[in-house]
Amino acid sequence: MDDRSLLGLLPSQGRLDEERLVVIAELFKVEGDIHAAQNRSSEGDDSYSRALAGYLEAALADQSSPDGELIGRAEALNQQVSGNELPAETLSRLRDFYSLRMVFLNER
Numbered sequence: 001m002d003d004r005s006l007l008g009l010l011p012s013q014g015r016l017d018e019e020r021l022v023v024i025a026e027l028f029k030v031e032g033d034i035h036a037a038q039n040r041s042s043e044g045d046d047s048y049s050r051a052l053a054g055y056l057e058a059a060l061a062d063q064s065s066p067d068g069e070l071i072g073r074a075e076a077l078n079q080q081v082s083g084n085e086l087p088a089e090t091l092s093r094l095r096d097f098y099s100l101r102m103v104f105l106n107e108r
Helices: 003-008 018-037 041-061 068-081 088-107
Strands: none
Touching: 003 041, 018 041, 041 068, 041 088, 068 088
């Protein structure tokens, strides 16, 4: 299932269920770790990319109160996938994420 279809299944009471999305992102991250351990870097990169997309969506869902731990997870995974080609939509969300992160840091 592609990421857009997956996100379409996650609304709860009219809004995105960030907690379920984070769980799914964690599962993609673990899947990426497994692929990496098996020297299947292409599959691992795809799983990590999907995990990053999930973290970004969850972090951007509630911009009034960003979760610092989630921001840290997204940043760490972004560092891990740096150098890999990411889908255009993920790159766009990454730009939005870093804009939010700057606001979050300035408010601290």
